[in-house]
Amino acid sequence: MSYIINLLEALIVSYGLVELCNIDKKNLFFILNTVITFAVVQTFDCIDQNFMPLSLLCLIVWYGMTCVFVRKKYIYNLFFVILINLLCSISAVVPILFVYKYSIVIAGFSAKAIQFIMTYLFLKFKNKYNYLEDKYWFTIIIILTLGELILSFQVEDIVNNTYTMRHIFTCLFIVIIMGISLYFFQLIEESNLEKERITKLYEKQKYQDLTYTFMKSAKDELDRFEHRMIYKIRNIKLEIEKHDYDKAIELIDNYRDEIHRINRTVYTGNGVFDTSMMLKLKELEYDVTPCFTISSREFYNNVQFMNLVLELLDAIQVKSLSLIIKEEKNICIVQCVGKGLSLCFDEIKLIFDKKIDFAYKYQMQENDSIDLFTLKIRLEDE
Numbered sequence: 361m362s363y364i365i366n367l368l369e370a371l372i373v374s375y376g377l378v379e380l381c382n383i384d385k386k387n388l389f390f391i392l393n394t395v396i397t398f399a400v401v402q403t404f405d406c407i408d409q410n411f412m413p414l415s416l417l418c419l420i421v422w423y424g425m426t427c428v429f430v431r432k433k434y435i436y437n438l439f440f441v442i443l444i445n446l447l448c449s450i451s452a453v454v455p456i457l458f459v460y461k462y463s464i465v466i467a468g469f470s471a472k473a474i475q476f477i478m479t480y481l482f483l484k485f486k487n488k489y490n491y492l493e494d495k496y497w498f499t500i501i502i503i504l505t506l507g508e509l510i511l512s513f514q515v516e517d518i519v520n521n522t523y524t525m526r527h528i529f530t531c532l533f534i535v536i537i538m539g540i541s542l543y544f545f546q547l548i549e550e551s552n553l554e555k556e557r558i559t560k561l562y563e564k565q566k567y568q569d570l571t572y573t574f575m576k577s578a579k580d581e582l583d584r585f586e587h588r589m590i591y592k593i594r595n596i597k598l599e600i601e602k603h604d605y606d607k608a609i610e611l612i613d614n615y616r617d618e619i620h621r622i623n624r625t626v627y628t629g630n631g632v633f634d635t636s637m638m639l640k641l642k643e644l645e646y647d648v649t650p651c652f653t654i655s656s657r658e659f660y661n662n663v664q665f666m667n668l669v670l671e672l673l674d675a676i677q678v679k680s681l682s683l684i685i686k687e688e689k690n691i692c693i694v695q696c697v698g699k700g701l702s703l704c705f706d707e708i709k710l711i712f713d714k715k716i717d718f719a720y721k722y723q724m725q726e727n728d729s730i731d732l733f734t735l736k737i738r739l740e741d742e
Contacts, residue, residue: 362405365468370397372472373422373444376479380440381426382433389429396421412513419445435501442504443482446538449511451475453531500545507538589615629656636666640673647680648673654687659739664716669694672735675707687739694735701731 374393383389400421404414419441426437451474455467511534592615599608626637641648654660673683676696684695703724712722722735 366401368472370394376444381437447478503541507534630660632661649682652685671711675704677702692737696733
């Protein structure tokens with residue numbers, strides 16, 4: 361019967377790892393891990409080494425398998441590998457205490473039933489740990505590893521029938537401590553998510569206020585522009601009446617340039633990005649010609665992306681600039697093109713030394729006729 365019990369354990373472990381670690385090739389991983397786990401457990405069962413050596417080898421085998429099939433989230437997956445191993449130990453405690461001395465077979469099947477129930481229940485809560493930072497993962501992993509080691513020693517004494525009430529209370533205390541720890545870190549994550557939600561609401565309100573400010577400013581400027589337009593048209597009329605056509609043409613050219621400078625409307629479908637860009641283009645001391653051919657996606661309203669572009673414009677020194685933002689496949693390309701374009705590299709270094717959550721690279725090309733600064737950012741699939 362030990363073959364069946366060991367096979368059940370291998371199946372439950374494979375099921376838990378497939379679901380918890382988000383394995384892509386689920387069927388292949390499930391079969392390979394089941395076969396390897398069954399072989400390892402059966403071998404150690406034959407040599408009667410079912411505690412610490414088996415536990416350590418299983419950790420190594422399972423984590424190695426997940427690293428082969430999932431080449432990311434290494435710390436996240438290590439947590440769940442340790443957790444699965446821990447569930448194997450915890451599920452064995454109660455049957456060993458109350459059933460093992462009457463029937464080893466019933467104790468074994470009871471342990472696997474408890475293991476499956478605990479694994480299934482934990483699958484319902486795994487999303488609560490998806491976004492924990494690495495510093496929290498390290499702490500959780502240390503707590504679970506220490507708990508796993510202590511439980512393994514206690515269970516070995518219980519199986520050998522050399523246990524006392526101290527062993528039982530130790531097991532109970534360790535399980536409670538680990539449960540409280542997991543719940544505590546879940547509360548930390550919920551707090552962080554709530555903080556992130558509030559920050560997003562604040563940023564949204566901030567840019568709504570900016571939009572209102574911009575619209576009010578635009579209306580005031582249009583009113584002033586209307587008055588200036590009447591005055592300039594009268595001046596042009598006077599010059600034409602005096603037959604000073606060169607002066608009239610000069611006034612018309614100046615008026616056209618002024619209209620060009622005022623036209624700083626940006627519309628890409630990304631509300632926060634459009635508002636912040638319009639305000640920035642209006643503030644800049646040099647002339648900017650925007651050319652934006654981007655889709656509407658959450659990335660462009662990301663505070664980090666917007667700050668990156670706005671700070672880049674502050675670091676540029678030029679008389680006139682063409683600002684191009686476009687998409688090519690899954691890459692966002694930001695280009696600054698201008699004659700005599702120069703950058704304050706100290707400011708550039710400060711900009712790119714900040715924590716940025718997306719992958720990027722940039723380069724500066726200089727020649728006699730025109731200068732080009734290019735920033736490429738990888739867009740995540742949505």
